[in-house]
Amino acid sequence: MNLKELATQLGLSPTTVSRALNGYPEVNEATRERVMAAAKRHSYRPNTRAIRLATGRALAVGHVIPIATRHEIVNPIFADFIAGAGETYSRNGYDMLLSVVADETEENTYRELKLRGSVDGVIVHSPRMADPRIPLLTEIGLPFVVHGRASGTVMSYNWVDVNNRRAFQRATEFLLDLGHVRIALVNGLEYMDFAIRRRAGYTDALTARGIAPDPLLMTSDQMTEVAGYQAARQMLAFPNPPTAFLAASIISAMGVRRAVEAAGLTLGRDVSVIIHDDELSYLRNGEDLPIFTATRSSVREAGRLVAEMLLEVIAQPGIGPQERLLEAELIIGQSTGPAPSRAD
Amino acid sequence: MNLKELATQLGLSPTTVSRALNGYPEVNEATRERVMAAAKRHSYRPNTRAIRLATGRALAVGHVIPIATRHEIVNPIFADFIAGAGETYSRNGYDMLLSVVADETEENTYRELKLRGSVDGVIVHSPRMADPRIPLLTEIGLPFVVHGRASGTVMSYNWVDVNNRRAFQRATEFLLDLGHVRIALVNGLEYMDFAIRRRAGYTDALTARGIAPDPLLMTSDQMTEVAGYQAARQMLAFPNPPTAFLAASIISAMGVRRAVEAAGLTLGRDVSVIIHDDELSYLRNGEDLPIFTATRSSVREAGRLVAEMLLEVIAQPGIGPQERLLEAELIIGQSTGPAPSRAD
DNA sequence: GAATCATCTCAAACCGCTTTGGATACTGCA
DNA sequence: TGCAGTATCCAAAGCGGTTTGAGATGATTC
Numbered sequence: 131m132n133l134k135e136l137a138t139q140l141g142l143s144p145t146t147v148s149r150a151l152n153g154y155p156e157v158n159e160a161t162r163e164r165v166m167a168a169a170k171r172h173s174y175r176p177n178t179r180a181i182r183l184a185t186g187r188a189l190a191v192g193h194v195i196p197i198a199t200r201h202e203i204v205n206p207i208f209a210d211f212i213a214g215a216g217e218t219y220s221r222n223g224y225d226m227l228l229s230v231v232a233d234e235t236e237e238n239t240y241r242e243l244k245l246r247g248s249v250d251g252v253i254v255h256s257p258r259m260a261d262p263r264i265p266l267l268t269e270i271g272l273p274f275v276v277h278g279r280a281s282g283t284v285m286s287y288n289w290v291d292v293n294n295r296r297a298f299q300r301a302t303e304f305l306l307d308l309g310h311v312r313i314a315l316v317n318g319l320e321y322m323d324f325a326i327r328r329r330a331g332y333t334d335a336l337t338a339r340g341i342a343p344d345p346l347l348m349t350s351d352q353m354t355e356v357a358g359y360q361a362a363r364q365m366l367a368f369p370n371p372p373t374a375f376l377a378a379s380i381i382s383a384m385g386v387r388r389a390v391e392a393a394g395l396t397l398g399r400d401v402s403v404i405i406h407d408d409e410l411s412y413l414r415n416g417e418d419l420p421i422f423t424a425t426r427s428s429v430r431e432a433g434r435l436v437a438e439m440l441l442e443v444i445a446q447p448g449i450g451p452q453e454r455l456l457e458a459e460l461i462i463g464q465s466t467g468p469a470p471s472r473a474d
Numbered sequence: 475m476n477l478k479e480l481a482t483q484l485g486l487s488p489t490t491v492s493r494a495l496n497g498y499p500e501v502n503e504a505t506r507e508r509v510m511a512a513a514k515r516h517s518y519r520p521n522t523r524a525i526r527l528a529t530g531r532a533l534a535v536g537h538v539i540p541i542a543t544r545h546e547i548v549n550p551i552f553a554d555f556i557a558g559a560g561e562t563y564s565r566n567g568y569d570m571l572l573s574v575v576a577d578e579t580e581e582n583t584y585r586e587l588k589l590r591g592s593v594d595g596v597i598v599h600s601p602r603m604a605d606p607r608i609p610l611l612t613e614i615g616l617p618f619v620v621h622g623r624a625s626g627t628v629m630s631y632n633w634v635d636v637n638n639r640r641a642f643q644r645a646t647e648f649l650l651d652l653g654h655v656r657i658a659l660v661n662g663l664e665y666m667d668f669a670i671r672r673r674a675g676y677t678d679a680l681t682a683r684g685i686a687p688d689p690l691l692m693t694s695d696q697m698t699e700v701a702g703y704q705a706a707r708q709m710l711a712f713p714n715p716p717t718a719f720l721a722a723s724i725i726s727a728m729g730v731r732r733a734v735e736a737a738g739l740t741l742g743r744d745v746s747v748i749i750h751d752d753e754l755s756y757l758r759n760g761e762d763l764p765i766f767t768a769t770r771s772s773v774r775e776a777g778r779l780v781a782e783m784l785l786e787v788i789a790q791p792g793i794g795p796q797e798r799l800l801e802a803e804l805i806i807g808q809s810t811g812p813a814p815s816r817a818d
Numbered sequence: 819g820a821a822t823c824a825t826c827t828c829a830a831a832c833c834g835c836t837t838t839g840g841a842t843a844c845t846g847c848a
Numbered sequence: 849t850g851c852a853g854t855a856t857c858c859a860a861a862g863c864g865g866t867t868t869g870a871g872a873t874g875a876t877t878c
Contacts, residue, residue, distance in 0.1 A: 190571075523865090
């Protein structure tokens, strides 16, 4: 059942039917109701492909998911982020297009999306320092919103980010207040912008208290359980091991915990751990009482916000760069306690 | 730059240019090369929207992701599955459309997808027992492949599944061989088909050895860390606690491990754990030496296979139901050992 | 040299909708 | 009564491709 058939059935022109269904004013109320009823009766739905061609809009937004060809890892926050964004799209009649591509072809993918007109805009995930995607997308004129920011980018662009620097600064201060001095950072890969900012917050807090950051206590790797384990195991084997860890994610932290327990130590007593908690739905940080003390910020909510911003930008191409900085909460859980008195 | 412009530039008709680009035989080789060169020079890409309308194909497949409105959880295997499927789509010029919808509107979503012609086919995730989506999709004539199976469905349909029953049967036998008698099952939600099959494998193995399955040792819940923890904690507090656990996923197992360690027990010595390992990229089961003994089957690979099957089914509407059963490997890790001698 | 046949190319219809630019009928007002 | 103004509807031209059916050209056959 298409527009033309419906129109014939009703003895109307396609024009009128189209206008009736789309709420244009130049159609008699009685006629509109008649059309609406008929459309409902035949469960008519306008063909998306035709609408897209006729209006020149894709009614879709793209998420390009680069997969590093070497270490094929999918970002664990991805599912929840997508869920948040997806809700927004559904609510607004937009489709979500996912492109999974080898990371070296990512830029090309954006070009293709633009040339073929498959999407009205895109979300940029996991920005790196001076991320080349930002100038690229600006140049080719494909609307975009970055989830995160890209240090070292001069031009302005749309972004939604968590105040990672502040979060890790507060977390470090919290540990310092508990008497910890040897505080380790199990960071994400430090070509990722958020990881850079987190480290800055961490070192800032330390130096503000007159503590020189110890390079041996800073690691940077994938945010996996195994990487977290390895980093913590190494550091705990030092003659002067850390008494506290700052972990980039709950996943790394599970590895840290494994290492702590493997070393015969007890979490929250011998070793304190603070994580950044993205509130992953399948890895909740405990029920009522948080397992880990954490800086918390929902990645799903971020997904919603990013998507909303993109739809705004698409709807009003004129508006200037949109920016939104989210603050993380610091919540106290069972994984932190006063620094153990040193037995030296 | 569109077809017509390109044709004008070349002094050819749109017909010829279209045919030249699409490899039709009725065009002179010299002409074809001229066209190809010009297309490349102007970096011409046919407009996807126009192709879709003209051909009547969506060149897209849909993944409908239902979000339970009560417990808003995103399936953790989702990211990796999608990554696998996405690779296949990219390679074949198909788009992947993700619809995130409240689970009570899921069926409606399929109807919409069909009516609006947004996709050529869909993937059905997380089938439940006698899943209503299967008859629905069959009825409305939208090609689909199920990732998993749906017990209690009589009609035939396309599916790719892991032999969950066999996997859990083998895992249980392995524990029995180690002398374990009190073996607990920390299962996924048992309206999910895979969970039903896993339980069947588990009880089969037990009864084959003359052990009556103990309902107190079987739990069924979301596959989250917290749920795994709670289940294990409860069971370990029994007067006659289990000496081994079968966990539905590595995530549940992290919770089990937390409970084991909180109880002052040691994994692999006091308590054995076998997991089903989906090989999630961000939660690898150890590096070379597996952390957990596991039945292993890559969900990412499953994503690839499911996607390939769907594209086949779309390309050849006539072919009968496709079925593919994957066997899981049983790999030995550090989390299992002989049953501790009972001190009763 | 005419008829036949490939080979190559094109004009035009079509996919299903939106949207522009009227056309028609009716209303109100002088 | 005449005329501008409004309300309602429609024909037709897109959107940018694909595809059908036919024409033009040159080579081949008799």
